[in-house]
Structure formats: structure tokens, C-alpha cells
Amino acid sequence: MELVKYLINGISLGSIYAIIALGYTMVYGIAKMLNFAHGDIIMVGCYVVFICMSNLGIGAIPSIILSVVICIALGMTIEKIAYKPLRKATSLAVLITAIGVSYFLQNSALLVFGANTKSFTNVVTLPSLTLAGGELIISGTTIVTVVCCIVIMLALTLFIKKTKAGQAMLAVSEDKDAAQLMGINVNGTISLTFAIGSGLAAIAGVLFCSAYPTLTPFIGSMPGIKAFTAAVFGGIGSIPGALIGGILLGIIEILGKAYISTQLSDAIAFAVLIIVLLVKPSGMLGENIREKV
């Protein structure tokens, strides 16, 4: 029974990693760049929801929608201002820019919202589920998180397989120049990818802060790094890979905490990553030759 509880906690944490990892993996698949500012978009999303709910008294759902809209706008703006001019530059230059954007967002938040820790109100009002005669309690937040993750994953897969824009993404990730020759708007497609990734970041942020209710300007950095790890773990560029990588990382982290050491959980999670990469350098679902979205 203990193991089941830990597994549930792990899946819950992993689902959040998976949603964040999607943002990393999609942007990488299409623009071939690591958007390290992704974690900080999560933080901005959380603050928007926090301010809407606590200071302006707006309900949870409109707050989340507003937060998604703001994050999408922010993600697209960052792409336009910071990354687009560097499209022809080396990937290292873009990476450094992304780190710069990350710090810029953190410090701006520090300036605007202050450094004091805020306690985030859980947006999930679903009651918790009691199973096995009270032995097993699954919180409403966990249920919503896992359901959200699965729905997002399915919707995204369908989007890429069935819509024109999704097919355009696939084409751009395969070969940018060829896609352009075929009449695909490459810049528009990249913008769309950033928009989807940032919108997902807002949702992931709200779920993260609902489960672990603490809000500071640096809240995005650690889950950002973990989600990036999850994306690499599952095979960067692959959407099902992000899901599997995220959930496995969450489970490894929680089980590592439970059965080995609460202090070494991060070390254990990263050690597993190293082992996976040694055995399969492209990640669990990554393709060796070409990543797809």
C-alpha cells in the first residue's frame, strides 16, 4: 500500500514535469534550440493566476485562461525579440540568449512582485478520492493533474497528426529549408510552437503551484531543469517521449526519496538519466537519425 501511495505521488509530480517537458521538446524539435526561459514562463503564469485570484478576486477558470493568454503573448514576444534575430546564429549564441532571458524574467519578477514567498491558493476544488477503506487517499489536485496531462498529450498528438498547422510543424522539424520551399510559413510555425509551449507552461505552473503551494520568483527554475531532464530522458523532440520521461522521472524521484534518501533524490534522478543516456544516447523514444515533433 505504501508503494502505491508513493507511485501515485510520483505520477502526479511526473505529470507536471511531462507538461513542462512538452514545451521544451516541441521548441527543440522545431527550432533546434533549448529554451531555458521556459521554466520562468511557468513562474509568470503562476503570478498572473495568483494576482487574479488573491488580489483581484477573479474566479479560478477565468484566471487560468487569462494566465494562458498572457503566457502565450509573452512566449511569442520573447521569440520575436530574443530568438528570431538569432535564427542564423550558432546554437550556442541562442542558448546563451535563452539563459539571459531566463534571468531577465526572474529579476523582473523580483522587482515587480517582491521576493517574499506567497502561499498559492489551490485552484482545484475537486474533493479527494478515498480508496481501499480509507487506506489510500488521492487528492483532487493529483487527479486533475494526471487527467490534464493525458488530455493535453492526446490533444497535441491529434493536433500534429490531423491539422495542417501540425503537419507544417512536422515538416519544419524535418527540414526547414525544404518546408519553406513547399510554401510553409516557417516563422509562423515557430511562433505557433512557442505559443503552444508557453500556454502549456502556464497550465503546468498552475498545477505545480496547486500541488506545492509556494510562490517565489525562482519557482520555475528547478521544475524547468527537471522537465528538461525529463525531455532528454524520453528523447528530446518526441511528444510521447516527454510524457514517459516526465512520469518516469517523477516516479524515480519520489521512490528515491522514499526508499533511499530524501536528500539524494535529485542525485538519484540525474544518475538514472546518465545511465539511460549511456545506454541509449538519444533518450528512450528518441530517434537516432532525426528528431520529430
Add this chain to the structure above:
Amino acid sequence: MKVMKKVLAVALMAAMVVSMTACGGAKGGSSTWKIGGIGPLTGGAALYGNAALNGAQIAVDEINEAGGINGYKIEFKAEDDQHDAEKSVNAYNSLKDWGMQALCGTVTTTPCLAVAELSAEDNIFEVTPSASNPDVVSHDNCFQVCFTDPNQGSASAKYIGEKKLASKVAVIYNSSDSYSQGVEETFVKEAANQSFEIVVETAFTDDSKTDFSTQLQQCQDAGAELVFCPFYYEVAAVILTQADQMGYKPIFFGVDGMDGILGVENFDTKLAEGVYLLTPFAADATDERTQKFVKTYQDKYGETPIQFAADGYDVIYVIKAAAEKANLKPDQTNEELCKALSQAMTQVSVDGLTGNGMTWAASGEVSKAPMAVIIKDGVYVSVE
């Protein structure tokens, strides 16, 4: 031309020597007491820093109104360190340049360890309101108004044992924080002599302080009726919320770092109902000194003072008591002041907000009786 250059060089050299001596020479000749304060005024631990330094400011105002220390007024200047050792050293240096003769600070432990090294070197007398690690007072010039960590840990264990609050106890601590670990060690040591049993000892680090589901699960599975929480309130707010989410309702018992839990923005204070914390100060105490302080604080800062405010207040009175005992004047050099104040500290007995008859050992540790409060209806209430 060559001669001119030589003359100029000599003149410059002379100027440099003079200015350097001026820098190196002990500062003296001040006509007021210059007391500096360092603490986190912004950042995660801002609640402590603001409380302690606001409390100190109230004491300074009171003393100045009553005629100062030995007839000399106090100038008080507070600097922010954001609970960061490096920023704290910068704050210390700027206060030193200002001419600080005694330091009220620093408020939190990790920065205090760094600053205490410098103040010992510079002979600046230092009294910390709340940095509770024993290493803070390893130098002769440094004294504590709060309990040391060992004292807090063992006092908590004794308290839980004597009041029979629980028979199965769990401990969650921050293994990357010297404060948290210090309290935890002595708690566990003292627990061996007490009637309760420690069923779980589990830790987290600064990098993993958002998810406590596993630690709380371990506590719950082991049947712990009381969770001892030797860490700061911002983490406590997360733990209380998560425990509530999973339907786990033990007694939470914190030490002075728990103080401030009710002030976390947007935190549902209902979750903190029934939380115990070891603190030498309760704002609801009925003695005249506390009531007067609480009223002044409320009028001035619009909130009820926490323990740290009382600690800060006491620091200034402790410095006053020592300065009066040794009959000092602010125009003496820092070296003389520091030596005399440090000696006087072991001879004074101060009745403060945080304890009656506080005395100090030469090691710098305070001796006073511990006391606990419980949170009821969103306020601290003294436990009998």
C-alpha cells in the same frame, strides 16, 4: 621638470600615507552611539529582519527619549542582507564605513557566521537577536539574545516529553541549513532521555523544498502523532498545506523559525491551528513591559510583533546595560569599547521582553527559561 615630477611624487606619496593611516586608525571621537543593524529586510526571511530591526528601532527611540546611554544619544542604521552571507558582508562593510560601534545582528544564522568573523577582526561588539547557531558566538565579541540551536532542540524535546504531547514523534529537517540541522541533532539526542519515541527522521534540501509528499507520507505511515519542524516558516506553510491535502493531521511543533507562519501572504491560517512553537515571547502576555511594547509596535508598524521583534528590542537594551555597567562613552575607540562591553556582558542581568534575568556566559550564550505558545484562532496563545 624632472624635479617637479619628483616633488609631485613625494607629495602624492605623503598624501597616500596620511590617508591610509586615517583609514587604518581606530575610529573614535564620536559624540553619539552608532549602532548598526543587519538583517533580511527583503527576500524569503524578510519577516524576521524587519521585525527584529523594527523592534530595535523602538528600543532606540525609547532610550533616546529617556536620555540615551550614559548621557549619549544612539544613532541606529539598518541595512538589508536578504539572508545572504555575501550581501551581509557588504552591509557590514558599509556600516563599518559609517562608523558603527556596536552591531545588532545579524538576524539570520548563515550570514551571521560570515559577519561574526569580520566583527571579531575589527573589534566591533556584536549582539545577535536571533542567529541561533552556537558557532555564531565562537568569538569573544559576539553574544546571543536568542537560544542557541542546541538549547532550542533539547528544550523542545524536554517540553514535548514533560507535557506528554505525543508518544510517537517524527522529525523533518532541512539538511542543507545549519540552523535546521543544529536543532535537529540536539532534539534527537535529548529525545533519547524522554518518554516519546522518534519513529521517523527525514530530511529535505534547499533544492527540494517544494514537494514534501514523501516525507509526510513516511510520517503518516509510521503513525507519528507529532511532527517536529525545525525550519523556517515559509517551508512550514507548504508542509502544513500538503499535510492538509493528504488528510494527515498530527501536531506540528516548531521552534523560533516557525514564528511568522501567520504572516505568509495568502496562507490559510486555519491550517496552522494547534501548531506549537517554542518561543520566548508571546504578544498576549499580560506583563506591563510586553503590553507597552506590543502597543508601540502596533501603533508604529500596524502589526502585532513576533518574537524576532522582541529579540531586536532586547538587543539594544542589552547593549545599553553592558555599556552602563562598564561606564563607557562613545568617544572611545572601538577596541576599548568592544573589550569593555564583552567583559561587562558576563556581569549584567537584563530583564527583557524575551526573558527575565537573562545572563550570559563568557561563551556568548544566553541563559533564560524556554516557553511555548500554541496558535489558536489565528493568534499565538501562551501554553500553561
